[in-house]
């Protein structure tokens with residue numbers, strides 16, 4: 001016996017749950033199917049949950065700007081309580097250093113101006129005044145710790161920075177997916193856990209449903225791939241990869257949690273830093289820790305992996321990130337005990353996501369989130385629900401891309417920007433910066 005739904009959503013991470021919420025609001029009877037035990041246990045749980053507005057392209061900034069307002073209005077957006085509590089947005093502001101690699105933030109500032117996002121340009125004195133604990137020497141280009149000149153400044157000072165006051169992070173990314181699950185359930189959505197999809201079934205030239213490990217079949221005329229770093233495996237099951245110009249793969253990442261230097265209350269005085277000069281991003285973390293992720297500098301090897309079989313231990317990459325951050329934060333020690341997160345990004349060929357239909361009627365995808373789409377989850381949820389609704393009622397999205405109205409920023413967004421058929425976007429940073 002197979003069960004029938006209007007739509008099956010593969011994955012119950014923050015984006016899969018957000019899509020369920022918006023589709024349920026439109027009246028679709030949805031079921032999210034996830035092989036893990038609870039919502040947000042996939043790459044969402046490893047997310048640094050940074051909410052920042054600076055992206056390399058105006059479209060990237062527009063999405064982040066819209067997404068930001070959803071986090072500010074989280075309780076109203078969800079319309080329900082969660083017995084585990086609701087996540088909190090913590091505003092810190094974000095310092096972004098200028099480097100030749102990010103073209104001294106020329107495009108980023110133009111994109112911020114275009115969206116009316118406020119920022120200050122800071123010279124070295126202004127950086128020091130705002131954040132006295134920062135070492136403002138220039139270290140660019142980024143090096144491996146065993147390079148002979150590692151840790152030696154390459155100039156007296158960084159090439160300047162901007163500070164974007166409206167930026168911060170979410171207290172608990174996994175809980176945010178659970179919040180969205182509860183909101184979706186309140187609108188009639190269902191969730192199945194410990195349920196692994198092993199087959200995408202087709203009938204008469206369109207998607208017909210899924211089969212789970214163990215043989216259970218679930219039928220639906222719509223299937224949405226929101227499988228995070230497993231997205232390419234699901235696309236191969238559906239046989240849609242060949243029809244895509246942009247593809248996805250899983251990239252291994254390490255994030256360090258390091259105690260702040262003595263005498264600094266980093267949760268009060270620290271900030272978000274996007275620091276291309278040392279190849280790291282960082283933010284305050286609970287327990288007066290500093291969380292340090294990688295901005296994927298040229299000198300580091302990119303580890304494309306099988307998402308079901310990769311090294312989950314810290315490696316020399318952890319040490320490299322910690323030592324790079326110690327260049328910037330005066331007095332930061334590199335502990336012997338390595339703490340933090342090892343997880344995966346689902347990376348597209350140009351590090352810009354794919355939010356699209358496929359060549360298989362009824363099969364959609366919200367994938368390739370490239371380490372930077374947590375913040376956009378709720379906008380993506382609504383955008384995907386509208387895309388699906390329009391395509392299912394006959395709209396040819398490939399020829400005439402759906403236009404999506406963003407309710408907070410009052411802008412109309414061309415969803416074709418995220419097409420699987422696009423050429424590689426040359427304006428991308430080709431890194432987690434997006």
Ligand SMILES: Cc1cc2nc3c(=O)[nH]c(=O)nc-3n(C[C@H](O)[C@H](O)[C@H](O)COP(=O)(O)OP(=O)(O)OC[C@H]3O[C@@H](n4cnc5c(N)ncnc54)[C@H](O)[C@@H]3O)c2cc1C
Nearest residue numbers: 011013015035042043044047048049050197228369374375
């Ligand atoms: C280390 C790290 C740091 C990040 N930092 C940030 C940040 O600071 N800011 C930001 O905006 N973004 C960040 N991101 C990106 C962001 O977290 C992701 O884009 C987002 O969480 C993806 O959500 P998702 O729902 O698409 O995928 P996931 O959360 O990965 O969910 C996919 C789900 O699909 C399920 N699944 C896969 N295959 C199957 C199958 N065959 N059957 C059933 N279920 C299946 C998995 O179990 C999983 O739960 C970061 C990501 C990582 C890894």
